[in-house]
Amino acid sequence: GALLRLRTQAAQASTSMPAPLKGLIAAFSAVPDPMLRYKQLLHFAEKLEPLSAEHHTPENKVEGCVSQVWVRGTLQGDGTVAFEAESDSQLTKGLAALLVRGLSGATPDAITALDPSFFEDLGLQQSLTPSRNNGFLNMLLKMQKIAQGLGEGGEGVDPNLPMSQKIEQLLRKEFEPSSLEIHDDSASHAGHRPESAGGGTHFRVEIVSESFEGMNTIKRHKAVYAVLAEQMEPAGTIHALSLSTKTPSD
Amino acid sequence: GALLRLRTQAAQASTSMPAPLKGLIAAFSAVPDPMLRYKQLLHFAEKLEPLSAEHHTPENKVEGCVSQVWVRGTLQGDGTVAFEAESDSQLTKGLAALLVRGLSGATPDAITALDPSFFEDLGLQQSLTPSRNNGFLNMLLKMQKIAQGLGEGGEGVDPNLPMSQKIEQLLRKEFEPSSLEIHDDSASHAGHRPESAGGGTHFRVEIVSESFEGMNTIKRHKAVYAVLAEQMEPAGTIHALSLSTKTPSD
Amino acid sequence: ASSRQVEQSSRGTLTAEEVLGFRDEFPILDQSVYGDKPLVYLDNAATSQKPRRVLRAMEEYYEEYNSNVHRGVHALSAKATDRYEQARDKVAAFVGAGSSRDVVFTRNASEAINLVAYTWGLDNLGEGDEVVLTVAEHHSNIVPWQMLSQRNKFDVKFAGLDPKTQSLDLDGLRNLITPKTKLVSFGHVSNVLGSVNPVEEIVAAARQGAHPDCKILLDACQSVPHMPTSFPDLGVDFAVCSGHKMCAPTGIGFLWGKPEVLEAMPPFMGGGEMIQDVYQTHSTFAKPPGKFEAGTPAICEAIGLGEACDYLAEIGMGRVEEFEHEIGAYMYRELVEKIEGIEIYGPSPDQAPRAALAAFNVEGLHATDVSMILDQYGIAVRSGHHCTQPLHQYLGINASARASLYLYNTKEEVDQFVSKLSETIEFFRGG
């Protein structure tokens, strides 16, 4: 399934594993006793730079972990990614630290192409099956997603922007609208969807554009959805979109 | 479960098995080959008096058989029951014939007390587990229910009466109503309940009686339900009852 | 050895020797009933038997790593989770799913259909909408829509049969599809007629003529065990299967759905496993497939199903299909030739490829009587309405007897069945 495809996709790229990660794996697998490896994780955890509280946001949170984990990535001037992370579990934090050390300084492409199976070489005797308590895999996938977003920076939009600005950039580029209004209605859905409390899930978009000329409503909506596809759940955070699509002559 | 209790309940009474049934069992078990026993059933089926078509009613139908089976019982002057039966399956008809021969002429009590496990002695290699395709068990249970109804004749109501008349008799006896109206609404439910097409499942009852004095509505309804308990599903055919319970002074 | 075996068996017609070899894997087949009657099991459309390796995989689970899945960090739980999710991968691969996430484990195909009815259906089918079924559907693909139609007030319509072939009247179905049609739900292969429905044509008709939001559900219970199948290629939105009909244990089946359709659906049952976070006031839900798997799943059964998929895939579903096509046609012809007064329902093998089953009646005899006496000879066939009462009403009969074959049935067994059916008829007619 998901994992299998990840592996296939990444198989060719495994030679390009970032050097720091290679070094860490070598160092870990040289430790003879699993308990010492876990001890090593604890040391890593202690040395991890704390991620400041302002970045403990829903956007940065790694979903589906029993412990709480946040990961943040920023694109550096040299085109590589710098990661930061935090967790309330020491061992998870240690794994996060290992990934931060191993992947920071690599290019988005190298990170995205990484095969998660290197985890097995660490000798931590843990599983790689996708599962809600697989902290390691969920962290890595989150970091890969961040890297992918950063890598697409030129083509798409800056992944660190709030969702409403992402929507605006994407729609302006595609439809050159004569009028564009974007309302974030997420808060009104927080009652039944707590993740909406932070915004970014429910939007009302009113757009007027000549490019809709000759299209019926269904086709106009489809065109908008196509442009925003990457921002919709599950890839993005948009859960619901309420659309008004008009031409200047409507 | 159901069967275990049937067996326990009937264990003491097994000595009182009707003589014709005893004879039939002895005859059957003397036949050396199961196929010959089935052959015997076919002969029984051929010789069974047909049940006239007017009695192929939902009330007489044995529910839960793959084949169609009808059974009818009437109380004779000597206090014993006479059975008739019909089926479109030859082997089921043979079993029905065996029961008609074996049980006709017995008293309601003897029939009711019968332990179904005698079936195993017939050597037909069939199961006694309650199940929707257990034609034998379903027929026997139906005959026992008929016998029980006939046996209670003095106490209760004639089981051959239409349900509306049963309701009327029972309510008149218990509440001596100053006014009593019984409407059979079953037909209007036939759309979603085809068994209602024949009537007898949905009733609207308007009863005025002094005996309701001092009772609130819930208590009045409970009193009516108590009297009609035996007529309600699953023992009887009433599926729904709409009640108006008043006192003359209401 | 195992990979060589795959290679060997993945081509060429199944030989009689290979089929005899399969029988070694199914210990249950080697027994006598009623003392001395060798069992001839011809009730495979109701449930298949299970090969040893599936039983071994389940035994291994309970003897080595039984544990609750997903939430535990300890060794057994991690292994159980691995194997449970690997089973999902195997099932996904077996039906051509793009991702394991599109496969939801259920108890059986009935639950899978009800899941769709209680989630997508409850929210999307309403007054003025129409659901189109065929008259040959299994009750499990009728009753959920009937029950829902009473609650949500939409109409359910049934396509009939072409009287010449007793298979689906495709033109009739096309005529039923209108812009009001919000769901077309039908079986891939009829469990009574043996007919194979033209999925592509039905999908094309629905995509052209139905409401743009119309969904298509395929009941694949009688196809996936018997032929190569790829749900995404068929263009349907949902497909359902029962494990027990495809060499897997009881208690497991699955729903396949297009990912975007599953994503948009509300959850079905509430409970452990299907949530993201639970608060006193509200809850948030996991993504598919977890969202639809409430409570401790049928872990061992899923693993057994995964093993069954491996077993069938290694034999090669194309070869299974070819073998069944041939032995099914053989049974059909033998019955027609040797049994006077027999009527077999569905198309003849000359009209269309049909499944290796024959539902039939013999003039003057009740189907139950026929199967009861066949049973005394050791021949296990089913009789009744086979959970297709509307089809039986349509055909004007109350019941039928049905012999249904699988990859381990031999021509000798078919011969034995036909011969004993003759004796059975003699038993009644000779009366």
Next chain:
Amino acid sequence: ASSRQVEQSSRGTLTAEEVLGFRDEFPILDQSVYGDKPLVYLDNAATSQKPRRVLRAMEEYYEEYNSNVHRGVHALSAKATDRYEQARDKVAAFVGAGSSRDVVFTRNASEAINLVAYTWGLDNLGEGDEVVLTVAEHHSNIVPWQMLSQRNKFDVKFAGLDPKTQSLDLDGLRNLITPKTKLVSFGHVSNVLGSVNPVEEIVAAARQGAHPDCKILLDACQSVPHMPTSFPDLGVDFAVCSGHKMCAPTGIGFLWGKPEVLEAMPPFMGGGEMIQDVYQTHSTFAKPPGKFEAGTPAICEAIGLGEACDYLAEIGMGRVEEFEHEIGAYMYRELVEKIEGIEIYGPSPDQAPRAALAAFNVEGLHATDVSMILDQYGIAVRSGHHCTQPLHQYLGINASARASLYLYNTKEEVDQFVSKLSETIEFFRGG
């Protein structure tokens, strides 16, 4: 021999030798993980292990008489139907049911609760009504009511805990019960607190103060495997259980209901088995329990559950309860004495009898970290929210670790666990 065994074992306290003897019946317990660490399985509240005789009963099913039930007349089908219905009898007897007809097989307890929510609940809970739960409920006894409350617009209220004992605040619960209360649903034994809820008092409060039509549902997942239980005697309307927590296979659980309540309920899922007759326009339904069992049931799993009931009944549930009470109290005291900074949730054994489990946190450590290192020592405990997030929110924690015992756990295993927990803490603190 078997009946003598019953007699011998039905009285007297379980001895250490007998418990060691039980372990022979559970092959999975005799293994090492991570090479050389003998497995100490303390995750029984999540799922129990299965004795050989249960596995044998299931193997026998597949190797000798696997067949679809109820509809078939042939020998295998008759035997499978017999055994399936006998299993229902055994389950009924085990929980004191008046009739087997009051026992509905489901996949697990979650499905059983959802069944009640989607049938009785959907029809009977509406605006102005209130459902009373406790804050300690398993998600499976919260989410179905939450989901339904959004559809049907009723209120869900939660009784809290007595801060002194961390067990149910009975007075608080009584105060929540008003004539608006249409359902009181609660767990018999908390899977985190270990507390045993006073069913009689709660039932009395509901029967006095609640709406006359109020129903009471008991989640008996953590009681039935561990103590003698009779549902009718408890006075509740519904009770639910999972097989996999009581020595039975995965994929099977059951709902018990008062017969008149089950009778009055509409069906849940539609499909084979649950119908009386199906027409194109409408259907009629079977009586309980068939009415609620759509599609091919988990036949083998039900038979396994029946065998598990026999196994437990032969040991004697009173003796199991006594044994667990003692070893549970031993574990509690050892933890309190030997582990500095430990907090164990729920009442202490001095305050009230409690289940043989301990959910805990150690000061300064995350529960997941604790269980991960314990796992490296071969000790299998669970960590997380144990599907009780509202309880964890109430207790002000994110997660807890939990060790839970069953009849095959020894004091030596408890000692090993406590000792390795010390080492685990040392591992982190010595860091």
